[in-house]
Amino acid sequence: MAKKGILLVNLGTPDSPEVKDVRKYLDQFLMDERVIDIPKLNRTLLVKGIIVPFRSPKTSKLYKKIWNEKGSPLLYYSEQQAKMLQDRLGSEYQVELAMRYQSPSIEGALENLKKGLVSSIKVIPLFPQYASASTGSVLQLVMELLSKWPTIPPVSFVNSFHDNDLMLEIFADNARKHGVENYDHVLFSFHGLPQRQMTKSDHTGKYCLKVNNCCENYNNANKFCYSAQCHNTAKLLAEKLELSRENYSVCYQSRLGKEPWIQPYTTDVLKKLAADGKKRLLVFSPAFVADCLETIYEITVEYNEEFKELGGEHVQLVESLNTDARFIEVLAEMSI
Template sequence: MNTPKVKKGILLVNLGTPDSPATPDVRKYLREFLMDKRVIDIPFISRWMLVNLIIAPFRAPKSAKTYQELWEDRGSPLMFYGTDVQAALQQSLGEDYVVALGMRYQNPSIQVALEELRKNDVGEILVIPLFPQYASATTGSVADKVMEIVKDWQVIPTIKFVEQFLEEELFIATIKERALPLMEQTDYDHFLFSYHGVPERQIHKASNGGYCKLNDKCCATYNKKNKYCYRAQCYQTSRLIAAALGIPEEKYTVAFQSRLGKDPWIQPYADELLKQLPAMGHKKVLAFSPSFIADCLETTIEVGDEFKEEFMEAGGEQWDLVESLNNHPLWVECLKQIVLKNQSDLVNA
């Protein structure tokens, strides 16, 4: 009698998106997102008042209008590209795997995705947070949520987490493939790598023995001590992309976007730096968003539209944005290689 094979579960997790660009849905999304203690890491009461009495009520209508600009016939790009990648990875891995997609905030939830894997009786689960660089507010939050859910299961399978994938060759190769057509058409005089920012205090909290706080050259190299320093990871990502595309160090800049509140966030700030570029003789700029794997508000709208407008007003001549990985076949292959590299020796009887 043949024993059925034990399947392996793959859980892909991205940040999330509102169910629609309508203000109530955007407000609901913002509340869940910003109430995460790893996103706004202040005491609960202060966080609740800030989010529910100030940010969500006043920001939701404005954000809803922006989401309407982003929304396509298929819906939110972050969502439909995620679905595309899930289906493509499932097909590539074959019937020995079950690939589920979950969002840290809103739908489909991580709980729904985990239940799908449990119904398929998987023997182990590999969780891949779709964030190239580790940060407490992203990858850390995903791990936190997954463990919160499975702790109540009677049978908990082996669970492994992919912490980061910024150094994966095919991750860098996909970005290169996206950038090359633009670089072949235009002789850019500067390149900007813009990453989502985080508060400085979160960098210091994650610092190994105070390394990031005490060493002002922390980000100049990437090593065991600053492996989880988000800023150092961003600089390392930029170095790898620049090397792949033959961009010399003096022709690119690393900056950080999307800061919130008055506390200091990691610098330099992208929105301030880009206004200085034309005066420095950088009139044609190609921008990258390597902390995002799918088009979203922060890439298409913020970097692609808003930054471009500010750059042109400052005297720039051309501003282009490299498309996100989205559903590129190389990106799907990258995920497949991550799965194969991280799978255990689960034996099928």
């Protein structure tokens, strides 16, 4: 009996924290037309002429702070998730892991599935909320690569799982371990994106940034909007933790450049909360299914230091899904 193929795809990580490998990673990542969605000539000048040369040494130093004996945390957790899923699904399935940028490559993973003579392929981008720059980029590349195959097996895609109840319960349980009641405020800090990418996701042309609080109510008009899915994730998590609306905030981190990104920015929210006398913050980052640079360093170190300088006392990260066996059940349900 032919196996069914499962392709898990996460964003990516440098092969090492050294500058040369970080440079390769950033170059491939930022040259993606869905990540920096401007004309190719402008993107090339910006990325290869300014961002990569200046950012690579700084980013290398940050990666060196989180790299450990297992290597890149994102790659390690992703590899463990793929192995655990293979064990969970058994011999009727072939699970492959790929990164959108760098190694292991999507092309190599698809070739492994072809060699395995799989009867079908299901692609699961490991991003709970859909964004053109993440999920969309993965799906586009997979389709481009498969289009070159002489015979293409049945292919299906998981678009998003931002409202998956079991996934939300894992995040909620991770927060409960820290004692939610011991914190003055809860932040749901998602990875940021340019506002223009949200506008492009509005197929009506009449909703995004034209309706008050357009992202706060998840509906048919904004069902493909990353920010709307983020707000929905936060709302559902807040309900599980019985948080009133005034006790949590939705914000966006990891901003790049000077143009408007989705707001409010996490740094601005930290300033406001400190000014309001908040001392202890519990911070989720539910755009990630595995802890990585943006969680381990940006939140745990940078935002913690920033908040203390503003008069706060502590920022506590809520751990991601990582190797929780229940998340493997989430993946298994999506695989079958």
